[in-house]
Amino acid sequence: MKFTHFNEQNKPTMVDVSIKEPTLRIALAQAVVKLSKQAYLAVKEGTVKKGDVLAVASVAGIMGAKQTPHLIPMCHPLNLDQINIDFELNDEDNTIRVISTAKITAKTGVEMESLCACSIAALTIYDMCKSIDKSIEITDIYLLKKSGGKSGEFERKT
Amino acid sequence: MKFTHFNEQNKPTMVDVSIKEPTLRIALAQAVVKLSKQAYLAVKEGTVKKGDVLAVASVAGIMGAKQTPHLIPMCHPLNLDQINIDFELNDEDNTIRVISTAKITAKTGVEMESLCACSIAALTIYDMCKSIDKSIEITDIYLLKKSGGKSGEFERKT
Amino acid sequence: MKFTHFNEQNKPTMVDVSIKEPTLRIALAQAVVKLSKQAYLAVKEGTVKKGDVLAVASVAGIMGAKQTPHLIPMCHPLNLDQINIDFELNDEDNTIRVISTAKITAKTGVEMESLCACSIAALTIYDMCKSIDKSIEITDIYLLKKSGGKSGEFERKT
Amino acid sequence: MKFTHFNEQNKPTMVDVSIKEPTLRIALAQAVVKLSKQAYLAVKEGTVKKGDVLAVASVAGIMGAKQTPHLIPMCHPLNLDQINIDFELNDEDNTIRVISTAKITAKTGVEMESLCACSIAALTIYDMCKSIDKSIEITDIYLLKKSGGKSGEFERKT
Amino acid sequence: MKFTHFNEQNKPTMVDVSIKEPTLRIALAQAVVKLSKQAYLAVKEGTVKKGDVLAVASVAGIMGAKQTPHLIPMCHPLNLDQINIDFELNDEDNTIRVISTAKITAKTGVEMESLCACSIAALTIYDMCKSIDKSIEITDIYLLKKSGGKSGEFERKT
Amino acid sequence: MKFTHFNEQNKPTMVDVSIKEPTLRIALAQAVVKLSKQAYLAVKEGTVKKGDVLAVASVAGIMGAKQTPHLIPMCHPLNLDQINIDFELNDEDNTIRVISTAKITAKTGVEMESLCACSIAALTIYDMCKSIDKSIEITDIYLLKKSGGKSGEFERKT
Numbered sequence: 001m002k003f004t005h006f007n008e009q010n011k012p013t014m015v016d017v018s019i020k021e022p023t024l025r026i027a028l029a030q031a032v033v034k035l036s037k038q039a040y041l042a043v044k045e046g047t048v049k050k051g052d053v054l055a056v057a058s059v060a061g062i063m064g065a066k067q068t069p070h071l072i073p074m075c076h077p078l079n080l081d082q083i084n085i086d087f088e089l090n091d092e093d094n095t096i097r098v099i100s101t102a103k104i105t106a107k108t109g110v111e112m113e114s115l116c117a118c119s120i121a122a123l124t125i126y127d128m129c130k131s132i133d134k135s136i137e138i139t140d141i142y143l144l145k146k147s148g149g150k151s152g153e154f155e156r157k158t
Numbered sequence: 159m160k161f162t163h164f165n166e167q168n169k170p171t172m173v174d175v176s177i178k179e180p181t182l183r184i185a186l187a188q189a190v191v192k193l194s195k196q197a198y199l200a201v202k203e204g205t206v207k208k209g210d211v212l213a214v215a216s217v218a219g220i221m222g223a224k225q226t227p228h229l230i231p232m233c234h235p236l237n238l239d240q241i242n243i244d245f246e247l248n249d250e251d252n253t254i255r256v257i258s259t260a261k262i263t264a265k266t267g268v269e270m271e272s273l274c275a276c277s278i279a280a281l282t283i284y285d286m287c288k289s290i291d292k293s294i295e296i297t298d299i300y301l302l303k304k305s306g307g308k309s310g311e312f313e314r315k316t
Numbered sequence: 317m318k319f320t321h322f323n324e325q326n327k328p329t330m331v332d333v334s335i336k337e338p339t340l341r342i343a344l345a346q347a348v349v350k351l352s353k354q355a356y357l358a359v360k361e362g363t364v365k366k367g368d369v370l371a372v373a374s375v376a377g378i379m380g381a382k383q384t385p386h387l388i389p390m391c392h393p394l395n396l397d398q399i400n401i402d403f404e405l406n407d408e409d410n411t412i413r414v415i416s417t418a419k420i421t422a423k424t425g426v427e428m429e430s431l432c433a434c435s436i437a438a439l440t441i442y443d444m445c446k447s448i449d450k451s452i453e454i455t456d457i458y459l460l461k462k463s464g465g466k467s468g469e470f471e472r473k474t
Numbered sequence: 475m476k477f478t479h480f481n482e483q484n485k486p487t488m489v490d491v492s493i494k495e496p497t498l499r500i501a502l503a504q505a506v507v508k509l510s511k512q513a514y515l516a517v518k519e520g521t522v523k524k525g526d527v528l529a530v531a532s533v534a535g536i537m538g539a540k541q542t543p544h545l546i547p548m549c550h551p552l553n554l555d556q557i558n559i560d561f562e563l564n565d566e567d568n569t570i571r572v573i574s575t576a577k578i579t580a581k582t583g584v585e586m587e588s589l590c591a592c593s594i595a596a597l598t599i600y601d602m603c604k605s606i607d608k609s610i611e612i613t614d615i616y617l618l619k620k621s622g623g624k625s626g627e628f629e630r631k632t
Numbered sequence: 633m634k635f636t637h638f639n640e641q642n643k644p645t646m647v648d649v650s651i652k653e654p655t656l657r658i659a660l661a662q663a664v665v666k667l668s669k670q671a672y673l674a675v676k677e678g679t680v681k682k683g684d685v686l687a688v689a690s691v692a693g694i695m696g697a698k699q700t701p702h703l704i705p706m707c708h709p710l711n712l713d714q715i716n717i718d719f720e721l722n723d724e725d726n727t728i729r730v731i732s733t734a735k736i737t738a739k740t741g742v743e744m745e746s747l748c749a750c751s752i753a754a755l756t757i758y759d760m761c762k763s764i765d766k767s768i769e770i771t772d773i774y775l776l777k778k779s780g781g782k783s784g785e786f787e788r789k790t
Numbered sequence: 791m792k793f794t795h796f797n798e799q800n801k802p803t804m805v806d807v808s809i810k811e812p813t814l815r816i817a818l819a820q821a822v823v824k825l826s827k828q829a830y831l832a833v834k835e836g837t838v839k840k841g842d843v844l845a846v847a848s849v850a851g852i853m854g855a856k857q858t859p860h861l862i863p864m865c866h867p868l869n870l871d872q873i874n875i876d877f878e879l880n881d882e883d884n885t886i887r888v889i890s891t892a893k894i895t896a897k898t899g900v901e902m903e904s905l906c907a908c909s910i911a912a913l914t915i916y917d918m919c920k921s922i923d924k925s926i927e928i929t930d931i932y933l934l935k936k937s938g939g940k941s942g943e944f945e946r947k948t
Binding site for chain 4: 319322327436439446452456457
């Protein structure tokens with residue numbers, strides 16, 4: 001098994017995409033934040049009246065997606081066409097599911113941008129709730145779906 | 159329940175730490191990367207002969223920790239005294255556990271720096287293995303332990 | 317009249333603060349965004365139900381303040397103790413006044429951090445309203461007040 | 475009135491430009507710096523013999539324009555084709571007018587890049603003159619003209 | 633002799649490339665690090681068993697190349713298609729030659745990206761060896777070869 | 791010979807300086823840019839009337855020094871007290887010697903900040919002259935002198 005991210009000297013390298021054609025690429029990813037009941041309710045109610053944790057998390061996720069090539073060493077710099085973040089609040093287990101969508105017309109995919117977006121949004125929720133709850137957990141970070149590019153469609157089996 | 163990160167106008171704010179005294183603070187955090195057998199073995203063997211995924215992940219985690227105040231909106235800028243990343247490879251379930259240690263003498267804690275370090279190291283492992291395995295999952299990101307500061311010692315119950 | 321920011325070769329230089337003692341410094345600054353009635357009302361109402369422009373502007377201002385040494389060439393890197401942004405909405409002339417407060421214990425002042433915070437918050441309001449109003453104007457950016465440091469107290473005469 | 479920068483959940487979002495065609499776009503913007511007589515003359519003369527404040531401001535404005543997507547949260551990352559900054563010195567009222575021109579062939583406009591350029595150039599003049607003059611004011615930041623894109627030509631009425 | 637990087641006001645400017653057509657461009661550059669025998673051997677052996685200095689230098693060089701437009705003021709932002717770093721270890725004079733290759737399809741060249749990559753990789757080797765050797769020298773940084781663009785092929789005479 | 795920048799797992803690590811005391815540290819470093827006669831004279835004369843390459847290089851060097859912890863992976867984030875850049879123009883061999891001075895009161899040294907400053911200033915001179923001269927060479931990058939810290943004074947033998 002050969003990694004694409006190492007060169008002949010076995011040193012890390014950015015993969016050469018110079019001869020590839022740009023195509024539309026979309027990647028959806030997710031992260032889940034597990035909160036205590038108290039912290040979960042503070043976020044849920046806060047979005048209505050006390051201060052909107054999820055708006056801050058959205059901004060952080062969107063800005064974080066734009067930092068992807070400066071965070072993940074072998075990622076190509078890309079000019080994102082869109083990045084959007086949605087939240088699903090689950091009252092039963094006090095979790096917030098962060099779902100990110102990244103779009104681009106480029107020679108290479110946007111999985112990492114989408115994964116960075118939801119990870120950093122989740123870490124931001126963590127940061128803003130940590131004074132209330134020291135046992136927050138971020139979990140289930142993965143790619144949900146991607147399209148475009150040579151490797152074609154991918155959809156995670158649930 | 160009042161968040162510390164919103165001001166009287168219910169807008170996000172960076173908490174005022176101007177009257178706090180600097181103390182030594184340490185934070186350990188973790189993230190777990192779940193790989194397919196094939197990707198796991200490629201990482202494990204690669205560290206010996208093909209190209210060292212974990213060295214790249216270490217560098218990314220350390221550099222990412224230094225970007226924390228530019229990723230997590232309400233984090234204070236801090237001059238880290240140390241950041242270290244260790245890896246535990248588990249042959250039984252093909253997982254890599256990333257453990258980060260952050261140290262500082264400052265007015266505020268380094269939990270977020272430590273959490274950013276292990277999250278970004280984990281995302282880097284993901285990036286370098288995604289050509290082999292499209293179903294990688296990052297999970298169990300949480301604080302293991304922290305010391306220093308007014309809120310005192312914290313150790314996660316296992 | 318000699319600038320402090322040029323050296324003997326008349327080239328720009330970062331002022332030497334190595335022998336200064338750190339003291340608490342506070343700087344308040346402001347910027348004013350002039351909107352059309354329509355855009356002004358969209359922001360005002362949006363903060364309640366459609367999407368909170370001012371929360372995004374707060375986050376941008378706080379993150380922008382942390383970028384000050386990477387934006388303003390001769391600024392010293394500083395670890396802000398606090399940055400806060402308040403908004404005054406004026407129904408009579410459809411203006412939003414952005415007021416930023418920066419605090420630090422350091423060898424040099426935080427005027428530029430405070431000015432960057434309110435400027436970038438104002439530019440963010442501009443960006444989010446520009447699809448509604450192409451004639452937005454940002455005006456009256458100045459220091460309101462500062463304390464700490466050798467040059468002592470300053471308060472702008474109104 | 476609906477903002478384009480909020481999604482269905484009323485959270486901030488980067489607008490989807492994936493189906494738009496790239497066209498040439500140009501945006502001119504301005505900012506005005508009001509100085510005391512003394513500071514104004516120091517800048518004016520300094521450009522000749524003591525140290526060139528306006529050269530430093532140009533560099534800051536150009537570099538700041540390139541940081542736009544990392545400063546203004548919902549801005550798309552763009553590869554600027556040009557950014558230029560001109561200065562008009564007005565002896566009558568001791569003001570410096572900063573005029574920025576940004577060009578790009580892209581799916582979305584460069585107003586914010588041009589506005590960031592002149593704002594950061596103006597803040598840099600402020601920084602370099604603040605030891606001489608504590609009452610500097612930055613004012614009249616607005617778009618002068620733009621062309622390209624679906625919304626067509628815009629020229630500010632004077 | 634007129635510089636292309638100054639405008640009519642003799643202030644620095646980013647050259648206008650808006651009417652140029654994107655073409656494939658490649659640039660090879662190099663830097664040489666001169667070490668003491670002891671430091672040289674530590675790097676050489678370390679790559680095998682103690683810790684891989686050159687892997688860290690590769691990552692730094694690749695990430696540094698992506699920062700070029702934020703380091704070199706008049707550089708255009710560019711989306712690199714590839715960046716690769718190779719090392720030649722010379723036992724006779726204890727030198728490490730760093731060779732970088734940058735590729736892009738763009739309106740302007742990638743010389744500076746390639747030069748930044750090898751310079752920052754060299755500085756990283758310096759940093760990691762400086763506890764062993766305080767007299768390290770970096771030398772012979774230059775462009776080896778470039779292709780693409782109006783000015784055509786260039787190959788340095790040896 | 792053991793590197794300080796690798797941990798027990800032989801992965802790169804940021805050295806722990808948490809128990810060290812801050813002391814004043816100064817580091818002088820240099821880089822030399824070798825130009826053709828034509829490019830050298832253009833820089834020399836330009837500083838007087840056509841556009842000041844060296845002012846741009848100074849700004850780039852100062853801003854680059856502030857980016858050091860984000861360029862050199864294992865460097866600690868530091869709040870520089872001063873960074874200054876001087877130039878020596880040598881008519882005999884058409885070289886420009888860039889000399890940088892970095893100062894700080896910190897737990898660790900500023901060699902890398904000083905070396906980044908002169909390297910990036912030199913690369914900026916390269917960038918601005920490359921349309922005139924394709925054979926520019928940057929050479930003799932090294933530490934001239936440092937003081938402060940446990941390892942004490944160092945002065946390079948000439």
